[in-house]
Amino acid sequence: MIPSPEGRPEETDLELINRWRAGDGRAATRLVGRHSQALARFAASAGERDGIEELVQDTFVRAFASLDSFRGESTLRTWLFTIERRLMLDRRRSERRSRETVPVEESDHVSEYGALDGLIAEEAQERVRKSLDALSPTQREVFTLRVQQGLSYKEIAEVVGSTEGAARVHYHNAIKTVKEFLKDE
Amino acid sequence: MNKCTDSDIQEMLPDLLHRALSDSERRRVEAHVATCESCREDLDVLRTVKSAAVFAPTIDVNHVVRQIPPYHTIVPTTERPTTTRMVSWLVAASLALVALGGGSILLQSNGSPASGSRVTPQPPIANATAPEPTKPTQAESVVAPGPIAQPVVARPHALALAAEADGLSDGGLVQLMNDMDDFDALPGSEPDPVLSVDSGDSL
Numbered sequence: 001m002i003p004s005p006e007g008r009p010e011e012t013d014l015e016l017i018n019r020w021r022a023g024d025g026r027a028a029t030r031l032v033g034r035h036s037q038a039l040a041r042f043a044a045s046a047g048e049r050d051g052i053e054e055l056v057q058d059t060f061v062r063a064f065a066s067l068d069s070f071r072g073e074s075t076l077r078t079w080l081f082t083i084e085r086r087l088m089l090d091r092r093r094s095e096r097r098s099r100e101t102v103p104v105e106e107s108d109h110v111s112e113y114g115a116l117d118g119l120i121a122e123e124a125q126e127r128v129r130k131s132l133d134a135l136s137p138t139q140r141e142v143f144t145l146r147v148q149q150g151l152s153y154k155e156i157a158e159v160v161g162s163t164e165g166a167a168r169v170h171y172h173n174a175i176k177t178v179k180e181f182l183k184d185e
Numbered sequence: 186m187n188k189c190t191d192s193d194i195q196e197m198l199p200d201l202l203h204r205a206l207s208d209s210e211r212r213r214v215e216a217h218v219a220t221c222e223s224c225r226e227d228l229d230v231l232r233t234v235k236s237a238a239v240f241a242p243t244i245d246v247n248h249v250v251r252q253i254p255p256y257h258t259i260v261p262t263t264e265r266p267t268t269t270r271m272v273s274w275l276v277a278a279s280l281a282l283v284a285l286g287g288g289s290i291l292l293q294s295n296g297s298p299a300s301g302s303r304v305t306p307q308p309p310i311a312n313a314t315a316p317e318p319t320k321p322t323q324a325e326s327v328v329a330p331g332p333i334a335q336p337v338v339a340r341p342h343a344l345a346l347a348a349e350a351d352g353l354s355d356g357g358l359v360q361l362m363n364d365m366d367d368f369d370a371l372p373g374s375e376p377d378p379v380l381s382v383d384s385g386d387s388l
Contacts (some may be wrong), residue, residue: 021256021277028253032248040241052242057249064253124237131234146235150203153196179230 013076017067032060035077038149039084045132045144047090055091059084078155081145085159131181135174142167143174189223198228202235 011019011030019027039056048055062083063070070079132140141160144149146167153164153171160167189195194217200206201214217223 001353023256025250025255029246032244032249032253036244036246036249037241040244044241053244053248056244057252060249061252062322064256124233125218125240128234132324143234146199147202147231150199150205153200167307172195175227179227182233 013108014060014072016030017070017076020064021067028064031076035080036060038077039080041148042081043084043088045148046085046141047133048088048091048138051091055084055087058087062087072166073154074158078147078151078158081151081159085141127182131178134177134181138162139170139177142170148172187223189221189227191217191221192222193294194218194224195227198224198231202231301344 011027013031013034016027016031025102036056039059040052043052043055053115059080070076132144135143142156145156145159145177146153151159153167156162156167156171157164162170195211197206197214198218201211201218206214218228244386
């Protein structure tokens, strides 16, 4: 048990998983509540613009369906990020395929820009988003997992399917790029 | 501004933001940052990125939970076993086909009169017509099994002759039998004709 901000002991993820396995549906609510926003932020930082709620939902459905394969060797959140990242890659692949077959209409551009304008509320967010856009997809994933989610290099390596050393290199290159970008702005 | 060369400290800066350092580590990092302009700048960048996290929609937790079936009703690998079973059946069927195909090809090649190298004339006929050979001495019986394969290469005409045995006249057949008496490579996997004749007589 870990102490909650209110002072009462808070159940660990593994304890909640066991409770859910024992038939306690409230444990699932606690787990989803605990991790859903982090998953949404990760998806947004990784460049997802539409369907983030659906993505988070799919991540949880998949995760709960295969909880038996979760051994607790990594944290549940790291495992969830791994699942979500795979779903994002699948989604991008299928989007690429559909883009290859369906011509993009002018109205698509307009709606995309409109959605982005709505998403970026403040100037600081806009600057950060632009600086993250300057990174390669892997650099962006590593950097946001490290800075915004606070994952260790070992955990990041698990999520992106790489090594700790490679994650370190991506992080250092990313912070250099972001630093220069924010300085120039 | 000089670039910081303490990579340990640089790597711990995100952990400082997330309060993931032990007290001693935190004190060490904070003391370094106080004197290192480069790390202070890095820390500012990290703070900006962390606080200005890209907008993400609020997730409706209850809606997500409603999509999750209870534990005991979940069959996580519904598709996979079916797929695996299908693949197993396909592999088994393929192997069976290959085995059948290979077997039939072997049978065909063995039955074909043109494929001489595997045809082995049957010794019982030779036993019936040939005079009783003398028993090999111990030295011969020890040496005989050794060079079984050599005559096959050395005397291919004998095998070719055997392959065409169906079309031989009686005289030719007798000639073939006589040749076979000298052909000591063939009886390798067959019972010794001398011994079988002897044992039959004694009974």
